[in-house]
Amino acid sequence: MLTVALAKGRTAEDALPxxxxxxxxxxxxxxESRALVFEVPWDGHPPLRYLLAxxxxxxxxxxxxxxxxxxxxxxxxxxxxxxxxxxxxLGVARCRLCVAGLEGDRATQPRRVATxxxxxxxxxxxxxxHSVEIVPLSGSIELASVIGLTDRIFDLVQTGATLAANGLxxxxxxxxxxxxxxxxxxxxxxxxxxxxAMANCLQAAIDQRGGQAHALKRG
Numbered sequence: 001m002l003t004v005a006l007a008k009g010r011t012a013e014d015a016l017p018x019x020x021x022x023x024x025x026x027x028x029x030x031x032e033s034r035a036l037v038f039e040v041p042w043d044g045h046p047p048l049r050y051l052l053a054x055x056x057x058x059x060x061x062x063x064x065x066x067x068x069x070x071x072x073x074x075x076x077x078x079x080x081x082x083x084x085x086x087x088x089x090l091g092v093a094r095c096r097l098c099v100a101g102l103e104g105d106r107a108t109q110p111r112r113v114a115t116x117x118x119x120x121x122x123x124x125x126x127x128x129x130h131s132v133e134i135v136p137l138s139g140s141i142e143l144a145s146v147i148g149l150t151d152r153i154f155d156l157v158q159t160g161a162t163l164a165a166n167g168l169x170x171x172x173x174x175x176x177x178x179x180x181x182x183x184x185x186x187x188x189x190x191x192x193x194x195x196x197a198m199a200n201c202l203q204a205a206i207d208q209r210g211g212q213a214h215a216l217k218r219g
Contacts, residue, residue, distance in 0.1 A: 001046050005067035007055035011179050014092040015071050022205035045194050058200040068187035069195055076179045079117045085188050087199050088181040089166050091206055099172040105151045106171055114144030115154035142166045
């Protein structure tokens with residue numbers, strides 16, 4: 001059996017059409033069911049078991065070997081920095097990791113930063129020589145700068161519409177983010193052929209769409 005951890009939410013919504021186009025079987029009732037674990041046969045390969053998890057939990061399941069492979073955003077991988085193989089950039093669920101704030105704060109030294117990514121934000125500002133206070137928040141990060149709690153936010157930006165609606169502007173683009181296929185290191189050795197077959201199917205589907213994916217580790 002090959003176990004796949006899927007990040008619920010936008011990552012899954014964007015990745016599953018690609019998954020279907022790749023011919024990798026999915027449970028028929030996955031969209032309607034409240035179940036978190038599904039099993040389906042995969043012709044010519046071991047059965048697939050899907051685990052539906054919060055995005056921040058997918059690297060944990062993969063790193064500990066509960067899941068052999070996972071689909072998760074690059075933002076989560078950067079924040080957690082766990083040991084696993086990053087096999088493929090799927091080119092979906094695209095956005096940017098940015099530093100933003102009120103235009104009037106652009107020229108000031110950053111002092112306090114709101115973010116869902118405390119480790120990544122700390123590394124970023126330390127690399128620039130800034131000692132800042134990190135304020136961890138779990139949602140509506142923009143609000144922190146709007147009400148004056150922080151002078152910077154460190155967050156994902158998709159279209160920029162939410163920033164603009166709240167009078168915020170991007171100060172710096174830190175990283176391009178997209179969904180990635182990752183694998184447990186032991187699983188990659190023990191189930192190499194099946195994992196590579198999955199990656200090849202996904203690569204072919206991306207090529208057929210005319211998109212670009214980047215093979216990050218293939219064996």
